[in-house]
Amino acid sequence: MSHFALMLLYATLLGLFFAVLWKRERGEQARFFLKVFAGLVGGAIVLGWLMYFLPSGPPAPIP
Amino acid sequence: MPVEDRSVSSPAPSLSVSRSIPLLVLAWLIPGAGHFSLGRRARGAVFAAIIATALVTGWKLDGNLYRPVEGQPLTRLATLGAMGVGFPYFALRYGAGYEGDPLSGGYEYGTVFLLSAGLMNLLLVLDTWDIANGRKE
Numbered sequence: 611m612s613h614f615a616l617m618l619l620y621a622t623l624l625g626l627f628f629a630v631l632w633k634r635e636r637g638e639q640a641r642f643f644l645k646v647f648a649g650l651v652g653g654a655i656v657l658g659w660l661m662y663f664l665p666s667g668p669p670a671p672i673p
Numbered sequence: 674m675p676v677e678d679r680s681v682s683s684p685a686p687s688l689s690v691s692r693s694i695p696l697l698v699l700a701w702l703i704p705g706a707g708h709f710s711l712g713r714r715a716r717g718a719v720f721a722a723i724i725a726t727a728l729v730t731g732w733k734l735d736g737n738l739y740r741p742v743e744g745q746p747l748t749r750l751a752t753l754g755a756m757g758v759g760f761p762y763f764a765l766r767y768g769a770g771y772e773g774d775p776l777s778g779g780y781e782y783g784t785v786f787l788l789s790a791g792l793m794n795l796l797l798v799l800d801t802w803d804i805a806n807g808r809k810e
Contacts (some may be wrong), residue, residue, distance in 0.1 A: 616730075616779075616782050619726075620785065623727055623789075627720070627721070630719050631720075631796065631797075634810065655754065672775075
């Protein structure tokens with residue numbers, strides 16, 4: 611599975627979890643799910659692009 | 674997709690602390706069981722499915738199932754978080770002898786999925802407590 615697909619899966623699980631935990635009405639749950647999902651995926655993409663402009667360090671050591 | 678729990682018609686009656694504790698232990702051991710036993714069956718089933726998916730994904734990615742490491746105090750905190758998933762943690766760690774594989778490509782992602790499963794279940798235990806005490810529907 612690609613990193614992006616894993617990120618989508620993670621955002622889906624988290625969005626679903628908090629929507630069902632915190633909201634009761636179906637419409638509210640759907641809106642909250644979309645907010646969390648978009649926040650996580652969009653935030654990760656924006657952060658990824660911001661980090662693109664930072665200098666890369668040495669390769670991470672293999673544990 | 675999002676679930677409206679139509680099986681709930683009224684708030685759960687308040688339980689005493691002594692009656693709540695076995696319920697909280699059950700909610701911790703089996704993800705979703707606390708909500709299920711309080712009559713929130715649809716919600717319990719969704720929570721169980723979400724946590725099971727996170728757990729299996731983390732396991733299949735060879736993520737780290739945290740355990741305390743000497744000289745690394747933060748691993749104790751992470752272990753408590755991972756243990757939040759209840760029985761599956763002990764089944765994986767002691768039953769299957771699972772440790773995770775730091776050389777696996779999915780190690781970091783897998784660790785996040787495993788830790789998140791534990792933390793989500795801890796939130797469910799607190800939610801069960803609120804429902805059992807009538808503070809939440």
